[in-house]
Amino acid sequence: MSNAxxxxxxxxxxxxxxxxxxxxxxxxxxxYIVAVILLIAIVVPLLVPTYDQAEPRFFGxxxxxxxxxxxxxxxxxxxxxxxxxxxxxxxxxxxxHPEQRPRPKGDAR
Amino acid sequence: MTGINWVALIILIILFAVVTVMGFQAARWRRSGxxxxxxxxxxxxxxxxTITTWFLLGGDLYTAYTFIAVPAAMWATGAVSGFFAVPYxxxxxxxxxxxxxxxxxVAHRHGYVTTAxxxxxxxxxxxxxxxxxxxxILATMPYIALQLVGIQAVLEVTGLGGSSVLAADLPLLIxxxxxxxxxxxxxxxxxxxxxxxxxxxxxxxxxxxVVYLPIKLGGWGGIFDAAQAKMATPSPANPQxxxxxxxxxxxxxxxxxxxxxxxALALFMYPHCVTATLSSKDRGTxxxxxxxxxxxxxxxxxxxxxxxxxxxxxxxxxxxxGTPNPQLVxxxxxxxxxxxxxxxxxxxxxxxxxxxxAAIMSIAAANLFTRNIYKAYLKQDATDAQEAKVxxxxxxxxxxxxxxxxxxxxxxxxxxxxxxxxxxxxxxFPAIVFGLFTRWFHRWALLAGWAAGMIYGTVIAYGYxxxxxxxxxxxxxxxVPVLGKAGYIGLTAFVVNIAVVILVTxxxxxxxxxxxxxxxxxxxxxxxxxxxxxxxVVTESRPIH
Numbered sequence: 334m335s336n337a338x339x340x341x342x343x344x345x346x347x348x349x350x351x352x353x354x355x356x357x358x359x360x361x362x363x364x365y366i367v368a369v370i371l372l373i374a375i376v377v378p379l380l381v382p383t384y385d386q387a388e389p390r391f392f393g394x395x396x397x398x399x400x401x402x403x404x405x406x407x408x409x410x411x412x413x414x415x416x417x418x419x420x421x422x423x424x425x426x427x428x429x430h431p432e433q434r435p436r437p438k439g440d441a442r
Numbered sequence: 443m444t445g446i447n448w449v450a451l452i453i454l455i456i457l458f459a460v461v462t463v464m465g466f467q468a469a470r471w472r473r474s475g476x477x478x479x480x481x482x483x484x485x486x487x488x489x490x491x492t493i494t495t496w497f498l499l500g501g502d503l504y505t506a507y508t509f510i511a512v513p514a515a516m517w518a519t520g521a522v523s524g525f526f527a528v529p530y531x532x533x534x535x536x537x538x539x540x541x542x543x544x545x546x547x548v549a550h551r552h553g554y555v556t557t558a559x560x561x562x563x564x565x566x567x568x569x570x571x572x573x574x575x576x577x578x579i580l581a582t583m584p585y586i587a588l589q590l591v592g593i594q595a596v597l598e599v600t601g602l603g604g605s606s607v608l609a610a611d612l613p614l615l616i617x618x619x620x621x622x623x624x625x626x627x628x629x630x631x632x633x634x635x636x637x638x639x640x641x642x643x644x645x646x647x648x649x650x651x652v653v654y655l656p657i658k659l660g661g662w663g664g665i666f667d668a669a670q671a672k673m674a675t676p677s678p679a680n681p682q683x684x685x686x687x688x689x690x691x692x693x694x695x696x697x698x699x700x701x702x703x704x705x706a707l708a709l710f711m712y713p714h715c716v717t718a719t720l721s722s723k724d725r726g727t728x729x730x731x732x733x734x735x736x737x738x739x740x741x742x743x744x745x746x747x748x749x750x751x752x753x754x755x756x757x758x759x760x761x762x763x764g765t766p767n768p769q770l771v772x773x774x775x776x777x778x779x780x781x782x783x784x785x786x787x788x789x790x791x792x793x794x795x796x797x798x799x800a801a802i803m804s805i806a807a808a809n810l811f812t813r814n815i816y817k818a819y820l821k822q823d824a825t826d827a828q829e830a831k832v833x834x835x836x837x838x839x840x841x842x843x844x845x846x847x848x849x850x851x852x853x854x855x856x857x858x859x860x861x862x863x864x865x866x867x868x869x870x871f872p873a874i875v876f877g878l879f880t881r882w883f884h885r886w887a888l889l890a891g892w893a894a895g896m897i898y899g900t901v902i903a904y905g906y907x908x909x910x911x912x913x914x915x916x917x918x919x920x921x922v923p924v925l926g927k928a929g930y931i932g933l934t935a936f937v938v939n940i941a942v943v944i945l946v947t948x949x950x951x952x953x954x955x956x957x958x959x960x961x962x963x964x965x966x967x968x969x970x971x972x973x974x975x976x977x978x979v980v981t982e983s984r985p986i987h
Contacts, residue, residue: 401532
């Protein structure tokens, strides 16, 4: 089934002018790693049975409370790590393909 | 409570006045742009960098929900009804990290301003984008209602209002009038400007409160012990049951996790959060913010624990009508424990912290109406000035809708307003987010799933009222079919929604029914500032319908 108006295949076509090796539209190993990192940060804080206890206490905070507050920092760190990994991948690609570098604003068209 | 706390009230009024003047000045901030266009009034020119976006997002994520509703729920019934907000804001950022970049890119390639635009571009199906638009407007109303309750709580503790029927709602009406006047005048630039002031005030107040109060009251250990003791005593409403939950047992695990997960999935479907995201200047801004926004989550956790601090301090949140009202517990704590002038600053911070997000929310809901209902159905050749005018009027109507929610529903558990909005807005998630990744899902299946989730969620939420008064929509937890445990109604409805979407998609694809016209292409979901076709400022006049 193809798109009636543009003739592009259904599901959003690829632009033939774009470099197919650009990691932005490929599922790269980095992206799998990032997905796993982020899934850890989503699933682990929701596993209530792993932290529904009062001991050990920390500055008077029961475990249940300080453990979850600690996850605020862990999750932020994991998001930061993911951002850095994706940025590194993009930078590596642009070093090899400088012609793909986004042009400075003003002459975008 | 005896009479009006004049010092606190005067400081509160001064802070309000400063903020209002700044709101009017904000119209001139950065660019002498033409506020008569929707794009300027409603998106601030789409030019905000990481820091401004951080303040703006913080301004709409952390609201009266954080300062009033969560601590009130902690004070009243403990962890399951309140502290779930911490894991909620923890898992929120990894979740949005997945789709925020794609949303930004496609929006900037095609000039989309709302979630309904994005759905329209992906499926070319007006009924689906209309469903998304209507749900967005509906779900925003109870969220704004929560902000009004927050401002009202502060005004009530300062002693404004009275016990007669009319005077009892006076604080609420003042809150409403201030909000309406200042949003109408300067659009999104006002809240972005004020967000700086607001966060400065909030951090000051919180820093003092979470350091000073536990020391004064003998340390966190004693505070947690007092909370544990209160939660274990028999509930005044139902002596068979304990008052609340200190640490959720096995029976409450799913309730706790589902409230957190459901709230996190729902948040970035709200029109106001999308507005804040799309008004950032490049693709990475949202993701950079995912790593730095958790600073607010820590704040939220400590604020939640102020509910326990109030238990230890013996705060008695008695309203002007003489009955206890948990929503007053934080303002009352400040009034009891601090000198009047500092209480005034705290009240100002809380009130402004509710005002800013309420303004952003009503603007975003208005954008949604103007773009996806007014311009799509009512007047397709509307000029920029007409659009901006309609937006301003609709933002006012949205606030009236919020006022109705406050007046008709149970105000004692304001947190529930946010969860009710979540039940509805979560049902737009499959249409918006699944579409950013794949075109496999069928447009009619997404519409059917949305309808199934909306009907299931609304019916269940309307009927279950166990922990509240006799008003409808009193509780957001209900027994999950099959699982047999209590869970967040919104998340259960979301699962129903997805099941219907998958089933109907499989059927429609087998029957080879057309899946609409896709105006986007794959690279649109990865474009960044400087790429061809991505403009720093999106041209509002580019047609989408």
